Amino acid sequence: MRYARVYWDDVKVGDELPALVKGPIQQIQLTRYAGASGDFNPIHQDDEFARAAGMGGVFAHGMLSMGFVGQAVSDWAGAGTVRKLGVRFAALVRLKDVVTCRGRVLAKASKDDVHLVELEVWAENQKAEKVVTGRATVALPVRG
């Protein structure tokens, strides 16, 4: 169930996050993200501009895909638990692409009453090509 509470005690190394499927990506979403984020680079809006720039057409803001990954992590761990999120943009996301975000628990650590879980996170397109790869750290509550 989405937004269920996850306790640090119950998390095991190797656990996988529920997959979050986003898209298909539509131009209107890129326009909306441009307005919300303030990134009006025409390369995400204007196909002619993107072709002239040698990019073969419009593609999605990397930050939109990172937003999807952030959602996958906070859907699982809870909003406000994400302490660190770092990604590399490995491939372009195009219009009509379906982006699936995934993650896996790499490690657990506790220090000074803060209970952390480190995750490997990534997003892939419908051809199973990784478009985003990265790491996240979340702080979780403990039972008790």
Place this chain on the structure above:
Amino acid sequence: MPLTINKAIVGKEYPPYAVTVERGKIKEFARAIGDLNPLYLDDRVGAASEWGDVIAPPTFAVTFRDEGADTGALLRDLGTDISRVLHGEQEFEQFHPFLPGQTYLCRPRIVDIYEKTGRSGPMAFVVRETAITDRANEIVATMRGVTVIRL
């Protein structure tokens, strides 16, 4: 003839700028991602939470911009233009969630510039870090972005 990137700006600090987080902006940003978490969108859920209000999603700091600055300044400093720029990497570290109505101070600086040749030819990587503090001058978040310039 490939572009030459101006590496002299490594270490350059851009003028600090203040941003005040707007409630509507948090919601607009969450909806643009399609992230409908009630802790971002529902004021009552926010009020009942441990933070006492709605909070911003994990990548929200990307909306923090210096409204008074010329947005082309960095690209001009580097000697390039927006059609040659790609986003290579991004990282956020968050020590406390951003809350509506709060004002934060952002201090950007260029920490590194390096060049590499990839599949699509020579590229320059510009690493920018921004420290974000609250009114009490406590660190709230840091962001680190790598911009790729196709040379």
